Amino acid sequence: HTPEAACMAKCGFFGRLQRPAPADGAPVAIWRLGAGDLEGIVREGLTSVLERSFVAHLExxxxxGRAASQRRTCVVRCRLVLDAQGMSVGLIIKRRNLVKRLLALGKAYFPEVNASVTVVRAPKMMAQIWTMVEPFLTPVMRAKVCILGDDFEAGLGAHSGLELSALPAFLGGQASDGDICAAMPVPKGAGVALRSAIKAGA
Known part of the structure; x- marks a missing residue:
């Protein structure tokens, strides 16, 4: 692991589960946007590191998905589950440039990665957050989104074809939490420490 990868394993908030979707072998991605320390990432100057890690994740x-498509001889796309617990309107407004940048990366580089985007544990103000995010999505991307609250098992199955057991333990499933970046708070000095580690290894 590079120093950047080690940093993002702790502070990132996305990942792909080791076990694919049982129905068609599709990759299953989990994003913990509500748990991600966007404030700390910006404070420590880690935005570019986050963006590179995010692009690598999308790739x-x-x-x-391509490998699964070849095995199945049909198009197979990712099931994305976005855990919205902890998201707030204030944070989205304050860090809208970073959120817009991540959405733009997904839209520009990999517009057809996801078959479905299921938002779970959405807070009550999610409708307000959605109106802020929606303009940055294409019509195709918007059509793939389903927003669910805390009781999401039935909706998850109907929208994505995934059973609750396929999800990580922190979402009530049986997959390992370790498949996903830990979404830990970014400690003060993390940016300086990372840059020093990169310089030392150069």
Whole structure:
């Protein structure tokens, strides 16, 4: 692991589950946007590191989908589950540039990665958050989104074809939490420490 990868394993908030979707072998991605310390990432100057890690994650999903498509001899795309617990209107407004940048990366580089985007554990103000995010999505992307609250098992199955057991333990499933970046708070000095580690290894 590079120093950047080690940093993002702790502070990132996305990942692909080791076990694919049982129905068609599609990759399953989990994003913990509500748990991600966007404030700390910006404070420590880690935005570019996050963006590179996010692009690598999207590329991994794309390649995993292609491999599954070849095995199945039909198009197989990722099932994305976005855990919205902890998301707030204030944070989205304050860090809208970073959120817009991540959405733009997904839209520009990999518009057809995902078959479905299921938002779970959405807070009550999610409708307000959605109106802020929706303009940055294409019509195709918007059509793939389903927003669910805390009781999401039935909706998850209907929208994505995934059973609750396929999800990580923190979402009530049986997959390992370790498949996903830990979404830990970014400690003060993390940016300086990372840059020093990169310089030392150069």
């Amino acid at each position: 991994d999903l794309l390649q995993s």
